[in-house]
Amino acid sequence: MTLKLKRTPGLYLVGFMGAGKSTIGAALADELGWPFIDVDAEIEKREGVPISELFAQRGEAAFRDIETDQIRRCIHAVQSGAPSVIALGGGAFTQPRNWDLLEDNGITIWLDCPFEIVCQRLDGDHTRPLAQDRDRFARLFEDRRPLYGRADFHVQVAVEDVDAIVQRILQLPLF
Numbered sequence: 014m015t016l017k018l019k020r021t022p023g024l025y026l027v028g029f030m031g032a033g034k035s036t037i038g039a040a041l042a043d044e045l046g047w048p049f050i051d052v053d054a055e056i057e058k059r060e061g062v063p064i065s066e067l068f069a070q071r072g073e074a075a076f077r078d079i080e081t082d083q084i085r086r087c088i089h090a091v092q093s094g095a096p097s098v099i100a101l102g103g104g105a106f107t108q109p110r111n112w113d114l115l116e117d118n119g120i121t122i123w124l125d126c127p128f129e130i131v132c133q134r135l136d137g138d139h140t141r142p143l144a145q146d147r148d149r150f151a152r153l154f155e156d157r158r159p160l161y162g163r164a165d166f167h168v169q170v171a172v173e174d175v176d177a178i179v180q181r182i183l184q185l186p187l188f
Contacts, residue, residue: 122182
């Protein structure tokens, strides 16, 4: 296990929306016997409205402030002795302030899913405000890839077998 993980035992899953962060994160947490936290779900619970409504009512900048606050809460819980697997929203890791928070507070793992699979998974999902315009969505995907590339580890998730992906993560040299 790396020194960084020993110091703050948090695994932060990053990647584009629809990459499987929540599904894989829950399965990984179960395998490790750790709690699982989905940052977007925590925000929705705390704010009492879906993310799409937060975007519509308050705008993306306000949402990003709320998101950063929630990430700080997760980091604090991990630092207080609660090792956790945490799924970040698709844009969280692309925000410099969040990346700075996460850099020294656990291990980040980029779940890299091909754009075609992301589109299949999100087909008909109208709850994701940044996915409504297909051309803008494709540009966003390409723009974010280099930012996700800063993660400590990179795992391809082109297959649908969640257990196989979890096993691939567990074989990373951080354990």
